[in-house]
Amino acid sequence: MPCPISAWSRLTGTLRRSLAGWLACCIVLAAPAHAAITTGVLDFGSTNTDLAPIGTIGGIAFDGATAGDGQGWVYGKADSYTSCTNCAGRGDFALAANGGPSTPSVAFFRAATPGDRFGVSGVRIYNPSPANTSMTVRGYRSGLLVRTVSLPLTPVSSQLVSYDLGLVDVDQVSFTSSADWFFAVDDLGIAPQPAVSGVSPASGAAAGGGTVIINGTGFTAAGYPAGTVVKFGTTTAVATVNSDTQITATLPPGSGVVDVTVSTAGGTSATGAATQFTYVSPPQAQTITFNSPGTQNFGTSPTLSATASSGLPVTFTSTTTGVCTISTGGVLTFVTAGVCTIHANQSGNTAWNAAPQVSQTFTVAAVVPSAPTIGTATAGDTQAAIAFTAPASNGGSSITAYTVTASPPDVAPVNGASSPIVITGLTNGQAYTFTVTASNSAGESPSSLASNSVTPRATQTITFASPGAQNFGTTPTLTATSDAGLPVSFTSSTTSVCTITSGGAVTFVAxxxxxxxxxxxxxxxYLAAPQVSRSFAVTALTSITGTVPGMTGTAGATLSGGGATCTLEPAATRFIASVTLPSGGTAPHGGFEFRAVGCSGSVTLTLAYPDPLPAGVAFWKYGPATPGAASSWFQWSGATLSGDRRTVSYTVADNGVGDADPAMGAVSDPFAPALGGAGAVGIPVDAPWALALLSALIGWLGWRHKAHLRSAVTG
Incomplete structure (x- = not known):
């Protein structure tokens, strides 16, 4: 409610007795918007002239008083003004008085929370004393004086007079009159310093016009002379405070990187990485300078170059990869002769648009091929065949022909399409070397290196008839002739079956x-004759014949088993006329010995005698009686005699009992039918009727023995 002037007049005489009641009637205070404040609490130090006149009022010392949000304290020297009952809750204000004229008065206030900042845009002052001609307002930050404002006071005004101050970003303010008491009201809410935590987007067009959202705290403090102010660098933006934590701003024009700041009564926000905004200029146009390289020779590797007006690097591509390829840096590789087209590009960036593509087309010219690689020259009868490989480079054009030149040049060079090329008309007995060149559409290549030296000679052939199948154990001599009359030599490709001397004498091994x-x-x-080979069968020897002492006629021995290559060695296989046995045994019909080679497993020998062997005959063998033992004669039960006693069969395992030859694949076995000797062994008889007769005889003997025992018992 406005305070009438008459009330102020009546207050003059009794001001010191009724000031508290007047305040309750007339003072209009602005409510604080944000920060809690403590007025009347200031520690500037004992030397501060603003504080010297202030003592303890109402038992409350200035350096120990604490007030809540919006609570103010009255200060003065006069004892009659020791309280301000009606001041609580009135907002941000200060009231000062003194005990008499010409005595300065002081009032001050500060933020209750250390670190909070506020601003004072202006003040309304009632000056009842003509002695008060001025007032000094001081703003402090962290104990340091940051601004002083001198106000000329209107003397003895009948109303509150407004004065501009413009204090910002302070945490303490003091008011000092020149001579008498005064009443001061701060009409701006106290606010903390705003803080910007981020801007979105963080970049925008240099022309401005876009919307930027600013996030942070302390944005809604009112009372700054220009309100809440948002700046992009030094340019103020049109902005709307959405809330204490968000502002929507219209981007003003600008350039480069700037800081976004928010200013309120609490001061101006700090800057940092989160507050930066980047103005982006629209991309500029750029062009490429790319000159034609002109005709290029195949086999070279030129490096093309191009420049962009932006200074950005230019890259290259080929659209004719069958003719040429290119690295992004511009190094050309030619695949063949033809027409090559290369594109130059610059893709641009945020500051530059992509450049228009520039293309250059040029000819890749063929060159002569590189030299072929010489191979081997092979002489013939008045001719030679020259081998070679194609050049490493065809010069960019297909090879059309190869040319062979002889040295000495007895004949004209000879052309051909591929290797080998035969050159004829040479002189037999003359040594020659040869070189080769390659030709394409560009011309003829350099010559290859010279070939090996060859001498053409007459040809010859060998006549070598097949000897047909041969029996193992024979030693044939083979013959062959050359139509040149030169001697022919022999070699064996199957030395495990046969060997041969250079003169043709064959030895069969298996x-x-x-x-x-x-x-x-x-x-x-004469040139070497083409080799002639002949293959023939070596037939195994599986039977022999011979005579036996004490018998008339011819005996035979037959080998079976041991595999297809198992054969008797004739020199080591025979019927033996005389055999000396141990322990008094005799061999009236001699014995039999054999050696078989090329065998695997066991072999079986069947001996057919012209006459029956004597009754009671036993068989002896020479060899190890047990596997691995030393060889000796021993009686053996492993043979079978036929019922007519004319045929004996027995089996010997390779390196088994009775094999006298330790070599694998070779079996050696002397054998003898004998009479007498210690430990004679009965011979199995291969005759069913004889076995039946023997069984009957044994039975009859057993019955007779039992009958004899019964007779003896009864007798």
Whole structure:
């Protein structure tokens, strides 16, 4: 409610007795908007002239008083003004008085929470004393004086007079009159310093016009002379305070990187990485300068160059990869001769638009091929065949022909399409070397290196007839002839079956297939003859015949088993006329010995005698009686005699009992039918009727023995 002037007049005489009641009637205070404050609490130090006149009022000392949000204290020297009952809750204000004229009065207030900042845009002052001609307002931050404002006071005004101050970002303010008491009202809410935590987006067009959201705290403090102010750098933006934590601003024009700040009564926000905004200029146009490289020779690797007006790097691509390829840096590789097209590009960036593509087309010219690589020259009869490989580079054009040149040049060079090329008309007996060149559409290549030296000679052939199948144990001599009359030599390709001397004498090692090669190496007049080979069967020897002492006629021995290559060695296989046995045994019909080679497993020998062997005959063998033992004669029960006693069969395992040859695949076994000798062993008889008769005889003997025992018992 406005305070009438008459009330102020009546107050003059009794001001010191009724000031509290007047305040309750007339003072209009602005309510604080944000920060809690403590007025009347200030510690500037004992030397501060603003505080010197102030003592303890109402028992409350200035350096110990604490007030809540909006609570103010009255200060003065006069004892009659020791309280301000009606001041509580009135907002941000200060009231000062003194005990007499010409005595300065002081009032001050500060933020209750350390670190809070506020602003004072202006003040309304009632000056009842003509002695008060001025007032000094001081703003402090963290105990330091940051601004002083001197106000000329209107003397003895009948109303509150407004004065502009413009104090910002302070935490303590003091008011000092020149001579008498006064009443001061701060009409701006106290606010903390605003803080910006981020802007979105953080970049925008240099022309401005976009919307930027500013986030932070302390945005709604009122009372700053220009209200809440948002600046992009030094440019003020049109902004709407959405809430204490958000502002919507229209981007003003600008350039570069600027700080976004918010200013309120509490001061101006601090800057940092989160407050930066980048103005982005619209991309500029750029062009590429790319000159034609002109005709290029195949086999070279030029590096093309191009520049962009932006200074950005230019990249290259090829649209004719069948003719040429190019690295992004511009290094060309030619695949073949033809037309090559290269594109130059610059894709741009945030400051530059992509440049228009520039293309250059040029010819890749063929060059002559590189030299072929010489191979081996092979002489013939008045001719030679020259081998070579194609050049490493065809010069960018297909090879159309190869040319062979002889040295000495007895004949004209010869052309051909591929290797080898045969050059004819040479002189037999003359040594030659050869070189090769390659040609394409650009011309002829350099010559290759010279070939090996060859001498053409007459040809010859070998006549070598097949000897047909041969029996193992024989030693044939093979023959072959050359139509040049030169001697032919022999070699064996199957030395496990047969060997042969260079003169043709064959030795059979085992049964199987024997392959013999006939060669004639040539001489100064004749080339080597083409090799001729002949293969033939070596038939195994599986039977022999011979005579037996004490018998008339011929005995035979037959080998079976041991595999297809198992054969008897003739020199080591025979019927023996005389055998000396241990322990008094005799061999009236001699014995039999054999050696079989190329065998696997066991072999079986069947001996057929012309006459029956004597009754009671036993068989002896020479060899190890047990596997691995030393060889000796021992009686053996492993043979079978036929019922007519003319045929004996027995089986010997390779390296088993009775095998006298320790070599694998070879079986050796002397054998003898004998009479007498210690420990004679009965011979199995291969005759069913004889076995039946023997069984009947044994039975009859047993019955007779039992009958004899019964007779003896009864007798």
């Amino acid at each position: 049964a199987g297939t024997c392959t013999i090669n006939a060669d004639q190496p040539g001489n100064a007049s």
